[in-house]
Amino acid sequence: MKIVDFEIHRCRIPLDRPIGDSQVIFTEHFMTVLELKTDDGQTGVGFELQQGMPIPARSQLEEQYRYNGWSAVEGQSPLGMAMRIGRPRGGNVGASVLGLATETAMWDLAAKQADLPLYRLFGGTNPRVRAYGSTLDFHLDETEFRSWMGHFTEMGMRGIKVKVGHPDIEWDLNRLSMVHDVLGEDVDVMIDANEAWSPKEAIGRMKRYDDAGFEIFWIEDPITREDYPGYAMLAAEIGTARINTGEYLGFHGKRRLLESGGVDVLNIHGQFQASRAAAYLAGDYGVPVSLGNTLMELGVHLAASLPECLYLEFSDLAWNRLAIEPVRFEDGHAIAPDRPGHGITLDRDALAEYSEPA
Structure with a gap:
């Protein structure tokens, strides 16, 4: 060939x-x-x-x-x-x-x-990967936000990610309250600030969330991606919430992040070969990985082949309209296609x- x-x-x-x-x-x-x-x-x-x-x-x-x-x-x-x-x-x-x-x-x-x-070519044996719903909700009103949370709940997902980092912390707290209203407290709540804060601001925000009774599964990208000392500071100060970051860094940056001790879950996506190498490196530090959004949800093949992938992100985005049969989700899991290749046939x-x- x-x-x-x-x-x-x-x-x-x-x-x-x-x-x-x-x-x-x-x-x-x-x-x-x-x-x-x-x-x-x-x-x-x-x-x-x-x-x-x-x-x-x-x-x-x-x-x-x-x-x-x-x-x-x-x-x-x-x-x-x-x-x-x-x-x-x-x-x-x-x-x-x-x-x-x-x-x-x-x-x-x-x-x-x-x-x-x-996923089988990559060495995987189980096509099922636990997925969480990612609302990408920062610009949605409350009704739309609740609707999307309900959509992911109907798919069986027990993890939900909420955008935070609003200048008004009460906005963030209101969003987290709505998560409890719609989903209850038996759910993994991830929050994503998209580098909105300084390290000290992030520590202060996380304390406010904790004081308000919100248990955070992970905080994603709280500070700028290359602030390795800042991530180490956060890791020492924010308690049990996991720090999830790294997807915007190259391999060298991921290595520095892992060396700093400032990451609990290394977030990966992009090219398969580079992501596999990053996951292998993370394993050497005892750090699990997660899969961020990937085009056509093809990261499911990578996730299904890795020994310690906590979650795969799903935002239900428009690119899936291009597929005759998009990647399937069932009972809160992404299912890697069993067809030869990556399984996406163009419509x-x-x-x-x-x-x-x-």
Whole structure:
């Protein structure tokens, strides 16, 4: 099996709710879909998302990919390319075009070549991964927030993540009160501040939440991502709440974070190979991992193959409209598809509906 051709689709998908946090708000997805085609008729599919601004026209994407990516892909064995380890380098390493989409499509093809679901190729044996509902609720009103919590509860999820970091702490406390109103207290409550605070502010906020009677399962991204001493300070001060962070750091940053002792759950997502390496490193420090939102929920394959993944994030986002059969959720768990490859087949009608070549 060798890769002989590619096709790119440029998509714009409106969201069914505004999503965001203490820093940003989004109302649509700008996505690139990459298809890699082989000499024996197989197709591997990869995805890439750009938030906050449109992506270039399809003709420009094709030109960029042909110039800065295709020469490294054409004629290659998918499994060989997927397994290849890149050398970490600083400085100017050159342009990278559709790196995530390419790697995803490669692994899709590699698993198809092996006639295995991707999680099985990664060494997993159990396709079920515990999932939590992520409301992305910072810009939702109270009625919408309650509705989304109810939606995830109906899916059997016993973990819920709430956006915090509002300038008015009473807003945060009101959101946490609504969680108890809708879900009761027998639920894992995660909160996500999206780097809204300084270390001392984070310590103060966590004390207020605790004094108000809210038991927090984890606090995600409370301070800026590279404040390693700050994370160590938090770990010493905030009691039993776990610190979850790391998804926005490269491998070097994740290593420094783990060395600081300031993380209890390492959050990973993105490229499979890099995420697997990060999870292995976390294991060396005795730190479990969680999976943040991944395009088309494909992180379920990674999560199902890791020995200690606490939770997988699910926000029920619009990208799933592009799949004939999206990743399935059952009794609060994501179920890795059992079809060869990553299991996502494009819905050509939906792809045509949301494609915007220019």
